[in-house]
Amino acid sequence: MKITIAKTAGFCMGVRRAVELALDSANRSGGRIYTYGPLIHNPQVLSILSQKNISVLQEIPDAGQGTVIIRAHGVPPSDREALKNAGFHVIDATCPRVIKVQSIISRHARHGYSVIIAGDREHPEVAGLLGYAGKHGYVINSLAELETLPDFDRAIIVAQTTQNTAFFESVQKWAQQHYPHYRVFNTICDSTEKRQREVQDMSGQVDAVVVVGGYNSGNTRRLADIARQSGKTALHAEKADDLPISELSECRTIAVTAGASTPNWIIRQVMQHLEKRLSGKEGRIRRWGYTLVRNLMLSNLYLALGAACLSGAGAWLQGAAAKPAYLGIAGLYILSMHTLHHMFDRIVDSYNDPERARFYQDNRYALSGLAAGSGLGGLAVAWLMGPLFFILLLAMSLLGVVYNLEFKDGRPGLKRVPVFKRIPGSKTVLVTLAWAIVAALFPALDAYGQIAPAGVAAFIWIAALVFVRTAFFDIIDMQGSRIAGRETIPILLGEGRTMRLLQIVLAATIVFLPGCALAGVFPVSASLLSLCPAAMLVFLHVHERSGRFLGVLRGFIMESHFVFAGILTLLLAWGGV
Template sequence: MKITIATTAGFCMGVRRAVELALDAANQDGGPIYTYGPLIHNPQVLAILGQKQISVLEKIPETGRGTVIIRAHGVPPEDKHALKNAGFKVIDATCPRVIRVQSIIARHAKQGFAVIIAGDREHPEVRGLLGYAGSRGHVVNSFEEIEALPAFENAIIVAQTTQNTAFFEKVKQWAGDNRPHYRVFETICDSTEKRQAEVQALARQVDAVVVVGGYNSGNTRRLADIAGRSGKKAFHVETAEELPVEELAECRNIGITAGASTPNWTMRQVVQHLDRRLTGKGGRCRRFVHMLMRCLMLSNLYLAAGAAGLAAAGAWLQGVPLRPHYLAIAALYTLSMHTLHHMLDRMADRYNDPDRARFYQENRYALTILAGAAGLGGLGVAWAMGPLFFWLLLCMSLLGVVYNLEIEGKGSGVEKISMFKRIPGSKTLLVTLAWGMAAALFPALDAHGYFTPASIAAFVWISALVFVRTAFFDISDMQGSRIVGRETIPILLGERRTLLLLKGVLAGLIVLPPLAAAAGVLSFLSSVFSLCPAAMLAFLVNHERTGHFPGVFQGFIMESHFVFAGLLAFICTALAG
């Protein structure tokens, strides 16, 4: 079975902006927080907002206090004025694409133009648009309705931003043939057009299409309708539990898309549910490989192997012999801290990686023993190296424990979260520094008792690789991180800027070994380590072009870059020896 995820699936720009504004308000503002009407058309997201103590305000009271967030669909201008006059602080989360349509309508309505809106008259966006058109507004939802309108002296035609592109094309054709003096504006969101075009192309490539999203979401229903008219099996589901697994089991290729109001974690649940349920119907070898990869990834055992690989690379770059205790400390420390982190951070994993959250819930006792044994084992190895290494590793471990401890948060809807987790970007930076110390600086101190230029180069190279790896996973976890009130690097910089930063870092790491070798800091053979960031950069570019969020296989490939670094170290040792 092959699963293909549409590249445009999930939150559109306007919905993402609205949800981020709401979550940021819940994490920062005091006092009651409301949305004027449901923020978006997705029950799972609305449930999350409810947990964050964000209530829905259905009617505008005469007086009120607190913050009201205008929904992504927009509202009539008189409603916005009424909210402000009632005493509310108003945050306008109207989609910028909708604001453009509102401006077009308001400008032409003042000039005496009739306003024809192609859309669903009961949709919140259309009701808001009518508020800007006043008595000059007319809504049409079928070809018969537009033909029934009187011939206006002057009129404009716009579309609901999530309108079916095929219907609006017919409307434009009718206007060109029958009302050439009408002004027609292209107001369907380009995201909507891309989604509808992509689901058509996707349906031609697969045996079945699964459309994920709220049943009351207009754009999601249109995607399901387009998929259904393709002649292929099409299913519209809100949650993973609604998947018709038995019917999908007959399909070799399954396409998944989602409406503009569908969060990443819902899609991830759907993909993981299909992967888990349908993998068992494959061949025995395939089932074994999948189960092995899943177990290694979820238990952090493969991550620990990657840490050992980086320790081997760090030792070789510094000209230090590859001793087993260097690899053991890096692997055991990483295994202990990352397992502890996921055990105590199940709220974030509930959204970011539901499969991992389920795995930790089902195996919590075994994983607790594993984390404890790995932590004690690492300290034991450090003690054998000397008191300095023991106390360094103990301090690093205690810092990791304190970071993951939870305290009661203050403010409306803020989850329990430690003071360290509140520091913007703290997770990525602490993980980066900890890995760099364990994999690069420990071997330097053991071999020389001090840091050499080669030690600094190795520390920078390893830490930067870990930074890229951690920030990459943080990108796919942005929505869940916002829910629990955590400001990661991608939340601070945005997804595009973060990806640009990561690609720039990897480009620098590609040239670092040969430049350091040319300067005499590293050996000439160290240039071969440029292959590791080069492979990671290729993976990142490919994922950016085709991927939506990392699954078991993609995560396995990302972690394999660290294992690859270790293999390069052993190969270089053999060649140099």
């Protein structure tokens, strides 16, 4: 069974921006926050907003306090003024594409043009646009309505951003025939069109299509209609539990898409539900393989193996033997800290990775034992290596525990954010440093009693790889982090810029080892390890372009890069180069 996800599935740019602005305001402000009208047509998102103490303001009062967020549809200028006059701080989340239509209208209205809007007069976006047209604004929803309008000396025609393309083309043709002096602006947003075209294309290639999104979301319903028209099995589900899985039991290929108001975590829940429920239809070996990989990933055992492999690479780069103690400390410490982190972070996981949150809830006692046992095991090995290593590892372990602790800050809603996690980018930086210390500096200090240039270079190389891995998962987990008020690097920089940063870091890491070899810091053969960042770079590229890697497979491939580094090190060590 093969599941493919549409590239266009989920929030469109305008909706994502509005939700992010609302969540960021709730995370940063202590006062009341409102959205002027419901922010989005998705009950799960609205419920999260209400948990974050963001309420819906239906009418503008004479006087008010707090922050009001204008949703992606925009509002008439008079409403914006009224909100300000009432005493609210206004955050404008109007979609930039809607703002563009507003500016076209206001510019022409100022010069005496009449404004014809092809759209639904009940729609809030159209109500907002009309406000920019002044006294000479008209809304039409059919050619018949268009024909009833008076003749204008000067007029423009614009479209509601979600207008049907075929209808607007007929409006354009009508204007060319009857009023060639009217200026026509095609202001339809291509986000909807692209989404619909993709579901149409995908429907032709699969046995069934699953459309995820609110039952009252117009654009989601339209996607389900398009999928149905293809003649294939088409299911519309608001959330994973709503999916009638039995209707998909005979399907070999399934496409999943989602409406513009569907958050990532709901799509991920549906994907995980499908993977889990339908994996039973696969052959026994594939099913066992899937379960094994999934459990290795969820329990962090595979991650611990990767940490041990990086430690082996760190030691080899410095010309030291990869002692079992180095590998043991790195593996056990990383296993303990990451398990602890997921145990503390179940709220964030419930959005980012519901299956992981459930795994940690169901196995909390065993996982507590694993975290404590591996933490103590790592400390015991460090003790055997000497007091310096024990003290260092103890300090790092305590820092890891304190970092995850929650301190109430008295703010309402989902505000119990561990204080240290609110420091922007702190998680990524601390995780990176911790990995690099145990994998590069411990071997350096044990083997040579000092940190030589090779130790510093190994530290930088390992830190770069771990930084990319951690920030990559931060990108995947952006929506959940935002809900929980975490200031991760992708939240600070944005997804696109973070991805560019990771690609630059990887490109620099690829040339780093040959550069160090040229400078005489490492042997020339160390350059072979550049295959590891090169493989990561290819993975990021394919992931970004096609979104082909999903769920368990995506995590497994990313974690496998460290294991790959370990295999390359073994080959180099065995080859005696």
